[in-house]
Amino acid sequence: MFVSIKRLGRLSFEKVYYYTVQKEDVAQSEFEDFLTRMEGCPDYAEQLGEILQFIKEIGEKHGAREAHFKHERAADALPPPYYIQPGKPNKFGLRLYCIRLSEEVVILLNGDLKTKNNPEECPNCRKHFRFANSLARKLDEAIKNREVILVDRELQFDDDFEIEL
Amino acid sequence: MxxxxxxxxxxxxxxxxxxxxxxxxxxxxxxxxxxxxxxxxxxxxxxxxxxxxxxxxxxxxxxxxxxxxxxxxxxxxxxxxxxxxGEQIIYTAQESQEEVSKAVHALTIKTPVFERANNPMQTKDFVSAGSMRATTSLYVLQRKTNKEKFSEEVIYIETAS
The missing domain is CATH 1.10.260.40 (lambda repressor-like DNA-binding domains)
Structure with missing residues (x-):
């Protein structure tokens, strides 16, 4: 499966540019899919709002410091550790997987309501967790090989660079 | 690329x-x-x-x-x-205003070359050193050089005393 990285124009802020990915033959990007599905869960509306406000605040004012993200093996996730859900509808809450490449570049992916401590055991999050980690490892390798470079907030690729997962 | x-x-x-x-x-x-x-x-x-x-x-x-x-x-x-x-982390609105006033006062004391014109709304006004009027106005300070040319501009807010 090929995926392409897209920049989110609406989330291109002074401190951070946010990106997402789109799988081939899929109409929506991963982050748009997350928003569409999670918007339909009223129990988690406040939590979702807090995560989006967090994304906005980091982008506009603070930068994507490592402290603000939860490490998920090669990838990352929001909300950060120790987050207390408003209302506490369940033990673990929403998880949005992402890849923090630098304090200025974050790739927002997909996620869901986490139901188990280990994401590999959670039927909702497992595929998003695995996808985020596969992509993170591919990007790490591409950055080492200089097929992908970061110039401040901009991601730049070799003309023939492709991501196959 | x-x-x-x-x-x-x-x-x-x-x-x-x-x-x-x-x-x-x-x-x-x-x-x-x-x-x-x-x-x-x-x-x-x-x-x-x-x-x-x-x-x-x-x-x-x-x-x-x-x-x-x-x-x-x-x-x-x-x-x-x-x-x-040994550092303050949060400031109330009142404390922020007081900090700005202190900074402005320090600026005018230290920079006697600034002068203020009569109309505070013009962008090329100046402030007299040490003369803090009881108004709230926005001024652009310009540093006068020996040849009456302006090499620096600083915007500050003068608050009511």
Whole structure:
């Protein structure tokens, strides 16, 4: 499966540019899919709002410091550790997987309501967790090989660079 | 090299935020601002999170929790951190205004070459050193050189005394 990285124009802020990915033959990007599905869960509306406000605040004012993200093996996730859900509808809450490449570049992916401590055991999050980690490892390798470079907030690729997962 | 295509439309992001309570949004904004202010102060002083933990007799994990950005700080916790770091972390609106006034006063005392014209709304007005009038006006200060040319501009707000 090929995926392409897209920049989110609406989330291109002074401190951070946010990106997402789109799988081939899929109409929506991963982050748009997350928003569409999670918007339909009223129990988690406040939590979702807090995560989006967090994304906005980091982008506009603070930068994507490592402290603000939860490490998920090669990838990352929001909300950060120790987050207390408003209302506490369940033990673990929403998880949005992402890849923090630098304090200025974050790739927002997909996620869901986490139901188990280990994401590999959670039927909702497992595929998003695995996808985020596969992509993170591919990007790490591409950055080492200089097929992908970061110039401040901009991601730049070799003309023939492709991501196959 | 090429750059990624741009997705311009993300209306759902804004719609979800609009439907989020003001309280939740303010909580995120304030707790992140405090966390980042602490991180900035630690950087400024060349300290790590574990140094702050040692100063406060806390575990490093607890300090990490504070600095993730969603922590609900108590006034007492903030006071302890301010005491340990020797720096103020949060300012009320009143305190901010007083700090600005002090800075402006210091600026005018230290820069006697600035002069103020009569109409405060013009962009090329000047301020007399030491003459703080009881008005609130926006001025642009310009430094006069020996040849009456202006080499610097500073914008400041003069507040009521």
């Amino acid at each position: 090429k750059t990624p295509q741009v997705i311009d439309d993300l209306n759902l992001f804004d719609k979800i935020l609009e439907n989020t309570s003001k309280e939740s949004k303010l909580f995120v904004s304030r707790s992140l601002a405090i966390a980042n202010q602490i991180l900035v102060l630690l950087d400024k002083k060349g300290l790590k999170q574990k140094d702050l933990a040692n100063m406060l007799n806390k575990k490093e994990a607890e300090i990490s929790r504070w600095l993730t950005g969603f922590h609900n700080f108590t006034v007492k916790s903030i006071a302890k951190i301010e005491a340990a770091l």
